[in-house]
Amino acid sequence: MDLQEFLRMGGYAGYVWTAYGLTALVxxxxxxxxxxxxxxxxxxxxxxxxxx
Amino acid sequence: xxxxxxxxASPPHAYRLLGKMAxxxxxxxxxxxxxxTWWGLARAPADYQQGDAFRILxxxxxxxxxxxxIYVAMAVAAAVGLIWRIKLAxxxxxxxxxxxxxxxxxxxxxxxxxxxxxxxxxxxxxxxLTSELILLFLYLGYMALRSSFDDPQRADRASAVxxxxxxxxxxxxxxxxxxxxxxxxxxxxxxxxxxxxxxxMLYPLFIMIIGFQLYFGWAISRRLRGEILRRERNAKWxxxxx
Amino acid sequence: MRRAATSTxxxxxxxxxxxxxxxxxxxxxxxxxxxVVVTTLFPLATTPDxxxxxxxxxxxxxxxxxxxxxxxxESLFRSDVEDGTMEQWVxxxxxxxxxxxxxxxxxxxxxxxxxVIMAPVVGTALGLPFDAWGALVASLLxxxxxxxxxxxxxxxxxxGVRRGSVLLSLLVLPLAMPxxxxxxxAVGMAMxxxxxxxxxxxxxxxxxxxxxxxxxxxxxxxRISVET
Numbered sequence: 457m458d459l460q461e462f463l464r465m466g467g468y469a470g471y472v473w474t475a476y477g478l479t480a481l482v483x484x485x486x487x488x489x490x491x492x493x494x495x496x497x498x499x500x501x502x503x504x505x506x507x508x
Numbered sequence: 509x510x511x512x513x514x515x516x517a518s519p520p521h522a523y524r525l526l527g528k529m530a531x532x533x534x535x536x537x538x539x540x541x542x543x544x545t546w547w548g549l550a551r552a553p554a555d556y557q558q559g560d561a562f563r564i565l566x567x568x569x570x571x572x573x574x575x576x577x578i579y580v581a582m583a584v585a586a587a588v589g590l591i592w593r594i595k596l597a598x599x600x601x602x603x604x605x606x607x608x609x610x611x612x613x614x615x616x617x618x619x620x621x622x623x624x625x626x627x628x629x630x631x632x633x634x635x636x637l638t639s640e641l642i643l644l645f646l647y648l649g650y651m652a653l654r655s656s657f658d659d660p661q662r663a664d665r666a667s668a669v670x671x672x673x674x675x676x677x678x679x680x681x682x683x684x685x686x687x688x689x690x691x692x693x694x695x696x697x698x699x700x701x702x703x704x705x706x707x708x709m710l711y712p713l714f715i716m717i718i719g720f721q722l723y724f725g726w727a728i729s730r731r732l733r734g735e736i737l738r739r740e741r742n743a744k745w746x747x748x749x750x
Numbered sequence: 751m752r753r754a755a756t757s758t759x760x761x762x763x764x765x766x767x768x769x770x771x772x773x774x775x776x777x778x779x780x781x782x783x784x785x786v787v788v789t790t791l792f793p794l795a796t797t798p799d800x801x802x803x804x805x806x807x808x809x810x811x812x813x814x815x816x817x818x819x820x821x822x823x824e825s826l827f828r829s830d831v832e833d834g835t836m837e838q839w840v841x842x843x844x845x846x847x848x849x850x851x852x853x854x855x856x857x858x859x860x861x862x863x864x865x866v867i868m869a870p871v872v873g874t875a876l877g878l879p880f881d882a883w884g885a886l887v888a889s890l891l892x893x894x895x896x897x898x899x900x901x902x903x904x905x906x907x908x909x910g911v912r913r914g915s916v917l918l919s920l921l922v923l924p925l926a927m928p929x930x931x932x933x934x935x936a937v938g939m940a941m942x943x944x945x946x947x948x949x950x951x952x953x954x955x956x957x958x959x960x961x962x963x964x965x966x967x968x969x970x971x972x973r974i975s976v977e978t
Contacts, residue, residue, distance in 0.1 A: 646924050652921075653907065656911045656917055657911070669970050673903060677924075681925075681927060684932060685927075688935070691935065
């Protein structure tokens with residue numbers, strides 16, 4: 457199957473790619489949020505131990 | 509065995525354990541999700557009736573599955589926290605909520621997108637989508653209740669009661685919505701239900717579910733570590749250098 | 751001092767709330783007026799044609815009853831928590847669930863029951879036929895009673911929260927959706943000439959389930975609200 461046909465998704469390109477795109481977005485956002493919340497707490501814990 | 513359980517609930521031990529476990533969830537999750545995506549988009553054959561639009565199933569159904577699985581996991585964690593007074597369990601429940609709500613939103617969005625080419629409308633009041641919508645309301649209510657308290661202990665325990673009440677209601681809600689959708693369609697084809705598909709077309713679905721589950725495990729490990737640090741901020745083990 | 755029997759305590763709670771409410775008439779009347787006003791909104795928003803309104807009449811009466819009940823529920827426990835009565839109850843050694851149930855029962859008599867009684871009047875204004883009155887009243891009796899317990903759980907969880915009544919509605923409405931589905935369907939079936947027994951039985955089952963587990967959840971929620 458060539459790339460052109462693959463991207464076209466039998467004419468449903470808009471729907472399929474939007475759906476998969478949204479999925480990727482949601483997974484990405486949760487990934488970022490999870491890492492950031494852990495990093496933020498680690499940073500403030502480090503700051504607190506330095507302050508003592 | 510109880511000793512192991514109690515050790516698990518001890519924050520410094522849990523913190524270290526989760527840190528070690530996270531990559532064992534994370535990398536396989538990525539691999540599985542990519543595999544399922546490639547398989548579902550490129551390798552699986554197109555459906556006879558729905559053509560390539562059918563491939564949306566491979567993200568829609570796993571999202572719907574995760575949305576329900578996570579709600580139950582959240583309620584179980586909340587119950588454990590409430591009954592045995594284990595703060596870590598409450599933290600786990602809190603961590604579940606945004607992830608579960610995201611999957612619920614995703615199930616609704618992908619379901620709606622799938623509906624347009626198939627049934628002609630952006631929204632359809634079928635059993636699956638309506639149940640997902642109500643589940644989203646349950647998640648949002650849980651998160652709203654949590655955020656309305658300044659006292660973290662009250663937030664934990666009140667939202668735990670809500671989660672337990674919610675999880676008991678979920679089967680009732682499901683059944684009533686099913687019943688409601690069959691009212692005006694005598695021989696109803698429940699629209700986004702899995703039609704009889706050949707087994708080989710379902711492989712990407714199972715792999716995606718495994719991928720999502722591992723992803724959930726990774727995300728919870730990370731968030732839980734953050735929660736532990738936050739709740740244990742004045743504890744000795746932390747000040748002695750973690 | 752000998753501890754009183756639980757039934758005496760519950761009875762006292764029930765009667766005290768009714769007496770208190772008797773002195774504050776308007777608080778009891780407000781949800782009822784809200785109920786009538788809301789049902790008036792629907793014809794104004796759609797059509798004055800009774801034939802068309804009839805189709806949605808059961809649903810509209812049910813939704814209005816749901817919203818009016820929720821409005822009244824926010825203040826269910828508020829004054830007792832604020833003045834310390836609730837703390838006394840928690841410490842009293844009486845099973846808290848029964849006392850709370852007595853409170854919910856009196857609340858239902860004051861707010862839910864009037865809605866049920868007014869329902870045929872309001873329904874008729876929307877074109878609801880006489881044949882459906884039985885199903886309407888039966889479904890609302892079970893539904894409002896169940897809602898009072900569910901709302902009691904929500905009220906117990908949100909006691910003292912700012913703008914608690916919006917949060918309360920957000921929490922309780924999804925849980926009340928099955929009631930709405932079965933209740934309005936029962937009315938619809940009666941209008942079509944079918945027997946509404948099926949959904950009414952389901953409503954009854956949900957009511958009994960809620961009645962048995964509800965007080966447990968309510969007392970857990972009250973303890974959490976009062977002790978922290």
